[in-house]
Amino acid sequence: MLVYSLYFIFLLVVESVTSQHVRIQHMDVDTHHDVVIDTQTPHFSWQLAQEYDSNGYLIKDIKQIAYHIIVTKVINNEVVWNSGYVSSSSSTHIFYKGVPLISDTRYTVTIKYYTTQHQSQWYIAHFRTALFSLTDWAGQWIGSNNINMNQLRTVVTMKLTRIQSATVFISGIGYYQLYIEGQQIDKTRRLDVGWTTYQQRTLYSSYDLTEIFNTTNQLGIGIMLGQGWYNRQQWIIGPGARPDLSEQYGSPRVLMQLNIVYIDGTNQSIVTDSSWLGREGEHRYDSVYMGTTMDLRAVRSCWSCAKFIDPYSLWINASVLPSPVNFTAGGQLSLQTMDPIRIGPDALHIATSGNKGNVDGVQGGSLTDGGILKPISQDEVNGQVFDLGQNFAGWCKLSSLNAPKSTIIQLRYAELRYSRGQNGIDFAGLYYENLANIAVMDTVILNGTGNETFEPLFTYHGFRYLLVNGYDNINKDNIECYNAHSETTLIGNFSSSSDVLNQIQHNILWSQLSNSMSIPTDCPQRNERRGWLGDAGLSIDETLFNFDYVNFYLNFLTMISDNQLPDGSVSDTVPFTVGFSPADPNWGTAYVTITWYLYEHTGDISIIEKYYNGIQAWIDCLTNQHQKTGLAKMYFYWGDWATVDRTANTSLTSSYAYLRDVHTFINMSRLLNHTENVQKYTKLYQELANEFHNVFYNTHLNVYVDGSQAMNILALALPDVVPVSLRTNVLNSLINNIVTTGHFTGGIVSVAPLYPLLSIEGHHDLALKLAQSISYPSYGYMFHNDIQNATTTWELWNTLPQGATASLNHHMFNSIGAWFYRYLAGIELNGLQTITIYPRMSYDADLLSYVKAEVVAIKGSIRVEWSRTSVNTVNLSIVIPTNMDAIVTFDSLIKNGQCVKLMCDNEIIWMRGEMSDEIKLLRDINGVNDLSENKLRSTMSVRVASGEYTFVAYWK
Ligand SMILES: *[C@@H]1O[C@H](CO)[C@@H](O)[C@H](O)[C@H]1NC(C)=O
Ligand SMILES: *[C@@H]1O[C@H](CO)[C@@H](O)[C@H](O)[C@H]1NC(C)=O
Ligand SMILES: *[C@@H]1O[C@H](CO)[C@@H](O)[C@H](O)[C@H]1NC(C)=O
Numbered sequence: 001m002l003v004y005s006l007y008f009i010f011l012l013v014v015e016s017v018t019s020q021h022v023r024i025q026h027m028d029v030d031t032h033h034d035v036v037i038d039t040q041t042p043h044f045s046w047q048l049a050q051e052y053d054s055n056g057y058l059i060k061d062i063k064q065i066a067y068h069i070i071v072t073k074v075i076n077n078e079v080v081w082n083s084g085y086v087s088s089s090s091s092t093h094i095f096y097k098g099v100p101l102i103s104d105t106r107y108t109v110t111i112k113y114y115t116t117q118h119q120s121q122w123y124i125a126h127f128r129t130a131l132f133s134l135t136d137w138a139g140q141w142i143g144s145n146n147i148n149m150n151q152l153r154t155v156v157t158m159k160l161t162r163i164q165s166a167t168v169f170i171s172g173i174g175y176y177q178l179y180i181e182g183q184q185i186d187k188t189r190r191l192d193v194g195w196t197t198y199q200q201r202t203l204y205s206s207y208d209l210t211e212i213f214n215t216t217n218q219l220g221i222g223i224m225l226g227q228g229w230y231n232r233q234q235w236i237i238g239p240g241a242r243p244d245l246s247e248q249y250g251s252p253r254v255l256m257q258l259n260i261v262y263i264d265g266t267n268q269s270i271v272t273d274s275s276w277l278g279r280e281g282e283h284r285y286d287s288v289y290m291g292t293t294m295d296l297r298a299v300r301s302c303w304s305c306a307k308f309i310d311p312y313s314l315w316i317n318a319s320v321l322p323s324p325v326n327f328t329a330g331g332q333l334s335l336q337t338m339d340p341i342r343i344g345p346d347a348l349h350i351a352t353s354g355n356k357g358n359v360d361g362v363q364g365g366s367l368t369d370g371g372i373l374k375p376i377s378q379d380e381v382n383g384q385v386f387d388l389g390q391n392f393a394g395w396c397k398l399s400s401l402n403a404p405k406s407t408i409i410q411l412r413y414a415e416l417r418y419s420r421g422q423n424g425i426d427f428a429g430l431y432y433e434n435l436a437n438i439a440v441m442d443t444v445i446l447n448g449t450g451n452e453t454f455e456p457l458f459t460y461h462g463f464r465y466l467l468v469n470g471y472d473n474i475n476k477d478n479i480e481c482y483n484a485h486s487e488t489t490l491i492g493n494f495s496s497s498s499d500v501l502n503q504i505q506h507n508i509l510w511s512q513l514s515n516s517m518s519i520p521t522d523c524p525q526r527n528e529r530r531g532w533l534g535d536a537g538l539s540i541d542e543t544l545f546n547f548d549y550v551n552f553y554l555n556f557l558t559m560i561s562d563n564q565l566p567d568g569s570v571s572d573t574v575p576f577t578v579g580f581s582p583a584d585p586n587w588g589t590a591y592v593t594i595t596w597y598l599y600e601h602t603g604d605i606s607i608i609e610k611y612y613n614g615i616q617a618w619i620d621c622l623t624n625q626h627q628k629t630g631l632a633k634m635y636f637y638w639g640d641w642a643t644v645d646r647t648a649n650t651s652l653t654s655s656y657a658y659l660r661d662v663h664t665f666i667n668m669s670r671l672l673n674h675t676e677n678v679q680k681y682t683k684l685y686q687e688l689a690n691e692f693h694n695v696f697y698n699t700h701l702n703v704y705v706d707g708s709q710a711m712n713i714l715a716l717a718l719p720d721v722v723p724v725s726l727r728t729n730v731l732n733s734l735i736n737n738i739v740t741t742g743h744f745t746g747g748i749v750s751v752a753p754l755y756p757l758l759s760i761e762g763h764h765d766l767a768l769k770l771a772q773s774i775s776y777p778s779y780g781y782m783f784h785n786d787i788q789n790a791t792t793t794w795e796l797w798n799t800l801p802q803g804a805t806a807s808l809n810h811h812m813f814n815s816i817g818a819w820f821y822r823y824l825a826g827i828e829l830n831g832l833q834t835i836t837i838y839p840r841m842s843y844d845a846d847l848l849s850y851v852k853a854e855v856v857a858i859k860g861s862i863r864v865e866w867s868r869t870s871v872n873t874v875n876l877s878i879v880i881p882t883n884m885d886a887i888v889t890f891d892s893l894i895k896n897g898q899c900v901k902l903m904c905d906n907e908i909i910w911m912r913g914e915m916s917d918e919i920k921l922l923r924d925i926n927g928v929n930d931l932s933e934n935k936l937r938s939t940m941s942v943r944v945a946s947g948e949y950t951f952v953a954y955w956k
């Protein structure tokens, strides 16, 4: 009986395989309950379910052979696309090919796939469309140039018929929040809409309010507005900007349209116009940089309710204000397709199955604990100082405030605090020196009603310490702080036997989130927070291993492309507020790098197609610059920024970016079969490679330029630049320099290729030593010093006293995080075709004896776990998702050694013969094929199909 019922359960499991993690335009429907798209040709992706055999074992080698997709209009079930049965192994980025989708319409997509074993059940998902055309908008931008009109309201009177749908489209700049009948819509959403170059592109959001508008026939709508980035205070125009973009600020304003469809087919639109009433609300002042001032005496409860009457404050008609978008100059109002900034558990979805909470030995807040931080200590020094235990971006909410009317409480925030007696400093308090000239202060004036609450609005701070002034009764229980960032999913997981590497990983994750605030910012605390391209390009590979930020970076690419000039130049920052145009080549390279890594991590080739021409124009712009100066005098502004001695700005550094861009562009051209460009740019690359060597090679010293580490690293990292005959000498010179000085001396540009270079060139042991170093300067020093044990990555290798004004929360040094995944775990994604698992091994097993990592890619979860059980043995467990193959490579454990035996799932699959050198699998293990040996590198490889495998490799 027992046997029978188990069998029965097994049958059910197999019969019920369905698509999982279905994605529409990169949005996973599991984490996006209301998918809105702004394209007529969306693409769909899905994961194939795991399948298990009758013994409960995972079936290996599950491959798709066909799919079938049907898209219907919800309103009448009209089939707008029926793909039919399509023989294809492709399960990602399948483009819609039906009749054109129409504006503000709801659709259903149903997906079925077939494998060699089974066909799946139909999977049903929903999506709806945005307003495709400007003519779909009926309302006007409203606000006021006379008063600080930050609360606006109207009342909707509906027909006495039931509704089919109610949909809102809204853009409020700088920031807005939407309320219906006193309730905030989408409560965890903050700082919406995302910051853009508003004249070129202003974003709007959309909400499905069908359930709310299905209850009564009169409803009040309220909108709160904030200054956000549409504010002179934040706006400094960079040199070389487009003249038509020089004014980027004004009074806050909003455009809203509510489209109601009744079941009788009739429509009603409520739009913003001068009939709306507005006032200055309790929110008296807000600035992203400076903070908020809130006067709780001016709160009017339920001010967004239909029946609201206000005998105390003046509500006046809103004025119609100009659109922020310059349509004459080709500007656009477009849907915000990236996820919004959020707080709390909604801000960070967790896809990885691995570590929840902190890895043992790691200090700081746990990222997976729901995004709400509580103080870990309280101290009375010139006010009440609280330590949140983690540096991050966001703000704090105070509750249970009991004090008389008109009591003023101030909150100040800082990344660092002094302790009495520390470094000869004889006072205690928050450290404001690195905030530059901004107040970073939230102020609340109490109404005296008791049990009051204050949460700052339309601002955010980068901090670990909170100071509360003007209210001594505050205690830890009354404080809750929110980690704010663009919503995302944690898809990566990396831990190892090294506490230092684990702490670096922790600091990378937190600094990355702190700087993902609708654009990748440089830092969250001082008066900067700009979209510096250099920082974004350097951390993109690491970011995409850890977080699902595909749409976030697609938004950034669109902004880079919006800002590109006819001569191909892109700017150092977008929105272009500081820096130069054309950008320093190591900043502009982000255009190329971000595009490339988005492709590598998702396999979505349409991303390359979309930006291909723009990237070519940027490279041609660099070629024009090159023709004026040659590589010897190639222009630069920032160079290898933040080197140890803060000097290494050279033309070699910018030439490196230029050559790298050309090389990546050749790869892109090859993928798109643009043969002419492959030839043209390959020729260019060869010429540039020769010139690079000729002008930068120092024949007296046999090194590049002055022989500094950075110069040699950048030359060696470029393919075919250093002649084969000189390569070993240059490499040895670099190695000697690192060993002699005992540390790395370069900056953000050269640190990125350093670690991969050492691992590839046979110096993996040195790479591991360097990465785990804790003395100055090193990553480890950031959390092993007298000042503060960092929980985020610093801006500079040092901080106080030398780097006194530097940020303690930057992501531009986070490139090492990509090396963790690509070289320590050995996961190379290769556009999700045949991926590579090639963990690098040190000869000294004590340097790193264990790594566990996971990446949840579009096709499923890739897992790698390895441990060195002895000097000459490694255990390697891997999981490869369905519909995917992997080449697994075993790295040499012993210098000049060779692999002698391979086991898979407890069976010997190969042994080195005494007599013959034949490399052939001894056993036919399902899913394992194509054993080969690379004698030059002393590695062994096998090809595996989807499934779980445990290997043991023995070396002699
Ligand atoms: C609106 O409410 C009615 C009554 O509760 C319900 O039958 C109908 O399905 C609802 N319509 C929508 C679109 O939610
Ligand atoms: C503020 O306090 C006054 C009494 O001073 C009270 O009438 C009013 O309702 C309070 N406002 C709110 C929003 O609680
Ligand atoms: C809009 O752009 C056009 C063309 O670039 C320019 O002439 C005009 O001054 C701009 N309008 C505003 C309001 O900035």
Ligand SMILES: *[C@@H]1O[C@H](CO)[C@@H](O)[C@H](O)[C@H]1NC(C)=O
Residues within 6 Å of the ligand: 399, 400, 451, 453
């Ligand atoms: C104080 O207000 C909170 C909501 O903000 C409520 O949950 C709590 O019960 C109130 N406490 C008292 C003592 O009224």
